[in-house]
Amino acid sequence: MGTNSFLKVLPEMVTFLRVAELGSFSAAADLLGMTPSAASRQVKRLEKEIGVQLLQRTTRQLRLTEPGAEAFARCRELVLAAQGTMDIAQQFSQKPSGLVRLSAPKAFARRVLHPHMLGFLQRYPEVDVQLIVEDRDIDPIREGVDLVVRLTTAPPEGLVARQLMAVEHILCATPRYLARHEAIAHPRDLLAHSCLSLGEHERDNHWRFRKEGEDEAAVVVSGRYVSNHSEIRLEAALADLGVACVPAFVACEALREGRVARVLADWEFQGNYHGHAWILYPPNRFTVPKCRVLIDHLLGALAGSDGSDGPGSLSASSAKSARPRAGS
Structure with missing residues (x-):
């Protein structure tokens, strides 16, 4: 591939990344606003440009080939770099501003996070927050979310994980x-x-x-x-x-x-669902002032809490023995 020829397949790289993440041309097409056939053509163009097969296609599923797994990792790095580039102005700004997209499970978002968001928004009038209430696991890189709260004992690899509070x-x-x-x-x-x-x-x-x-x-x-x-x-x-x-x-x-x-x-x-609430984010998110101040605000507000005394509780609570699905 020539020095600049990769430029013409940048959209194809993003499409391939989404298809590989979601395991489906249809799901990726819905996310990207195109038809499944268009998504398939873009992946085929990328395979032709690179000269290797990236996906094994069967009637039931898609699988990454060995070179496809390597390409997937590189494309993921590419998207992270692009997101970081879009945030350069914020990184060099001293004043937090802009929109932060934060995802959390429904009960935790309503009972724990929401009461603290009101004080945060008053303190930082130039920062807006979109609170996405979802019980499913959201991938912040794939879905363009800045911060994700997950209740678990095993934070996923590839993301920074900060412990917010114990869940009893x-x-x-x-x-x-x-x-x-x-x-x-x-x-x-x-x-x-x-x-x-x-x-x-x-x-x-x-x-x-x-x-x-x-x-x-x-x-x-x-x-x-x-x-x-x-x-x-x-x-x-x-x-x-x-x-x-x-x-x-x-x-x-x-x-x-x-x-x-x-x-x-x-x-x-000692049920099966003790654990901790974690705030997760890609490594470059903390350098953005709007994200950093929200992370610090939540860490400070929930430090030492297990939620048993209500939002903002600072009662000393040792971490319990933990298992996944803490928020069920």
């Missing part, structure tokens, strides 16, 4: 439900109760507990309502349907108002 799960029920049913003093007492669990996996109803000075306890619970969304489980608990497991940040307002009460508060609930 608790059990709760309404005072009315607790008054009408048998007392719960030990995890085994849950066997006589309707327990509201996730139901994503068969072991989601295997609840484990630990208490200092006592043996660990484990029970297999059952209940009338199962949902993989924490706010739905809380609403079910508020309707007196049983004992719900939810993240502390979801239940904090209802706890504070007395609408629900902690169950087995002297036991540590």
Whole structure:
């Protein structure tokens, strides 16, 4: 390939990158605003220019060839460099300004981030924020998002990961439900109760507990309502349907108002979804003032919090043992 001949296939490189990331010509075409056939032609042109096959196409899936995997890594670097180039003016500006696109899971965005965004916007009047509320994992590089909050114990490689807060799960029920049913003093007492669990996996109803000075306890619970969304489980608990497991940040307002009460508060609930909230971003994002001030604002606001006392809580909270899908 000649010295400048790569210039004519820059769009093809971007198309190939999106096709490889999404594993589909149709999905990439939707993202890029073109037809699937146009996306396919662009990838074929790139393969012709480079002189190697980049994708193995079958009726069911697309796979990167060995040279395709190398090209994918280089094209990803290219997009990162392009994004960094677009931010040069911001990097040399002393005053944060412009739009920051921030993605976070629904419950966490509403219960934890949103209250802190209002103060941030007042403090930085020239910075705008687009809060993208999505429960799926968003790739900030592929989808053009500046910052991503993810609740997990295993931040992905290739991104800077800063820990925002621990995520603790608790059990709760309404005072009315607790008054009408048998007392719960030990995890085994849950066997006589309707327990509201996730139901994503068969072991989601295997609840484990630990208490200092006592043996660990484990029970297999059952209940009338199962949902993989924490706010739905809380609403079910508020309707007196049983004992719900939810993240502390979801239940904090209802706890504070007395609408629900902690169950087995002297036991540590060791469900499958303890973890941490992380803010993720490509390495070049922190150098942009508008992103840096938002990252610092959230790190400062959430330091030491597990969300159990509500937004802005600074109560000391040690990190719990953790597993993925912390925000379910």
